[in-house]
Amino acid sequence: MESKIASLRKWLDGLHEGPLDIQDDTDLIQSGTVTSLQFVQMVIEIERLHGQKLDPGVINIESMRTLRAIDATVFQAA
Amino acid sequence: MPGVATVESPTSLLAQPYWYRHLPAAADVHQLDEGLFAVTSNAAVQEALAHPSIVAEHPLKASARAFGPNVLDADGPSHRAFRALLAPILSAGRIAEYKQALMPGLVHDLVDSIAGIETDDFYNSFAHKVPYGIVSTILGIDASLEDRFHELTRPLARLLDYPTEETDETHANVTALLRMIEEQRATKTAGARSLLETIERTRDLKGISLTDSEVRSTALLFFLAGTETSSAFITSLVYCMGRGIFSLDELRDETVRDRYVEEVLRLYPPVQTIVRFASEDLIVQGVEVPRHSAVLASIAGANRDPRVFDHPDRFQIGRSLKGSIPFAVGAHACPGAMLAKAEFSLLIEQIIQRCSDVVVTRDRLGMESQSFSHPADFSVEFRTR
Numbered sequence: 001m002e003s004k005i006a007s008l009r010k011w012l013d014g015l016h017e018g019p020l021d022i023q024d025d026t027d028l029i030q031s032g033t034v035t036s037l038q039f040v041q042m043v044i045e046i047e048r049l050h051g052q053k054l055d056p057g058v059i060n061i062e063s064m065r066t067l068r069a070i071d072a073t074v075f076q077a078a
Numbered sequence: 079m080p081g082v083a084t085v086e087s088p089t090s091l092l093a094q095p096y097w098y099r100h101l102p103a104a105a106d107v108h109q110l111d112e113g114l115f116a117v118t119s120n121a122a123v124q125e126a127l128a129h130p131s132i133v134a135e136h137p138l139k140a141s142a143r144a145f146g147p148n149v150l151d152a153d154g155p156s157h158r159a160f161r162a163l164l165a166p167i168l169s170a171g172r173i174a175e176y177k178q179a180l181m182p183g184l185v186h187d188l189v190d191s192i193a194g195i196e197t198d199d200f201y202n203s204f205a206h207k208v209p210y211g212i213v214s215t216i217l218g219i220d221a222s223l224e225d226r227f228h229e230l231t232r233p234l235a236r237l238l239d240y241p242t243e244e245t246d247e248t249h250a251n252v253t254a255l256l257r258m259i260e261e262q263r264a265t266k267t268a269g270a271r272s273l274l275e276t277i278e279r280t281r282d283l284k285g286i287s288l289t290d291s292e293v294r295s296t297a298l299l300f301f302l303a304g305t306e307t308s309s310a311f312i313t314s315l316v317y318c319m320g321r322g323i324f325s326l327d328e329l330r331d332e333t334v335r336d337r338y339v340e341e342v343l344r345l346y347p348p349v350q351t352i353v354r355f356a357s358e359d360l361i362v363q364g365v366e367v368p369r370h371s372a373v374l375a376s377i378a379g380a381n382r383d384p385r386v387f388d389h390p391d392r393f394q395i396g397r398s399l400k401g402s403i404p405f406a407v408g409a410h411a412c413p414g415a416m417l418a419k420a421e422f423s424l425l426i427e428q429i430i431q432r433c434s435d436v437v438v439t440r441d442r443l444g445m446e447s448q449s450f451s452h453p454a455d456f457s458v459e460f461r462t463r
Contacts, residue, residue, distance in 0.1 A: 029138060029143070035089075035241060035242075036139075036140060036240060036241045036242035036244070037088055037089060037092075037111070037114060037240075037241050037372075039136075039138040040113040040114065040136075040355065040370050040371060040372045041111070041112050041113045041114075043113075043138075043370045044112065044113045044368070044370050044371075047370065053369075056357070059136075059137060059138075060137045061137050061138065061142075061143055064137070064138055
């Protein structure tokens with residue numbers, strides 16, 4: 001079964017028409033991977049993949065900055 | 079059920095100044111995309127802005143990331159602490175002092191520079207002069223730095239837009255401005271009544287727990303909000319004077335003048351769209367909004383809601399303005415509304431003393447920006463008496 005972080009990477013890929021090069025440490029907002037209209041959708045998608053309600057404290061700039069940070073603070077911390 | 083949005087993408091829809099007009103008029107709340115809702119009717123906008131679970135704070139917002147914790151992006155006790163810092167500067171007594179001692183000279187200089195001329199770029203060349211003069215003085219920054227502040231702050235308006243326009247320039251400008259504010263603060267030359275000194279004193283007096291960096295961000299946002307909203311609205315004021323079919327002499331009467339300002343505020347609120355976030359699953363006007371969703375409140379739509387205002391697009395001085403919310407409502411309503419209105423009234427008073435007519439001589443009917451909205455691409459002539 002695909003890991004949650006792999007699923008999130010695929011979801012992010014789906015936001016764009018062309019291929020994306022998202023490294024584990026790519027800043028998702030700074031790089032334009034996720035726009036200001038899409039970051040709420042990303043949070044919703046992370047919560048869906050996580051399978052449970054995210055603690056509001058978990059949603060912060062650092063924990064959502066990169067795929068590595070999301071994996072460590074959300075998916076692996078469960 | 080939410081209204082069905084148009085086939086346009088949310089990005090292209092929201093790029094249009096009057097985007098709410100492209101959504102079904104019968105619905106109050108519209109789902110534009112997953113996690114993206116627009117509220118457009120007067121009742122829905124007022125409900126959303128006052129809803130305790132629809133919050134301003136979202137750590138991934140451009141303004142939160144650029145400025146750190148600040149008055150625009152905080153809620154609850156933290157927001158009240160930020161507001162308390164600004165309160166002494168915006169009290170009725172202090173505004174009366176500004177009106178007496180600070181504003182007349184600035185307004186006189188502006189009117190002196192426009193009387194007898196025609197300009198095709200009022201917004202960039204003139205509209206900022208009074209607001210920047212007022213806010214720089216209140217903040218306590220050296221007058222010689224005003225032009226530099228203007229140059230650096232103007233692009234930052236896009237950071238407050240939604241969708242946001244975030245560039246290397248906006249990041250660099252925020253860094254430069256915060257550094258300049260810190261340098262001004264360190265020199266201690268701002269004076270005891272300046273915003274920088276008052277913020278520090280209020281913080282210490284009330285035991286408000288804010289870091290120096292949060293103080294600087296608050297000062298910068300006060301500067302940005304106080305200057306860019308007023309610059310945009312002064313442009314709308316002049317535009318309406320130039321388009322109006324009425325004698326400027328009517329505006330000599332203070333009551334008529336105030337009603338005129340209020341009607342322009344209804345039609346051209348400088349902040350047309352406000353973004354908030356659902357902190358939990360909730361309902362607005364019967365529509366379910368899932369937690370984490372962005373909620374776009376259209377002040378422009380609320381102020382032109384036909385269920386509240388007859389002939390809402392018609393400029394009509396003296397109409398009932400109950401329901402007009404140009405400064406928003408709820409905990410985040412603009413704290414500078416009284417200061418701004420005093421500034422606008424004085425400006426009109428001096429324009430009509432010097433000018434017999436203000437005429438829009440060219441009009442491409444453009445509107446600029448969402449965050450700080452104003453008519454654009456027009457020429458205006460100030461004919462002297």
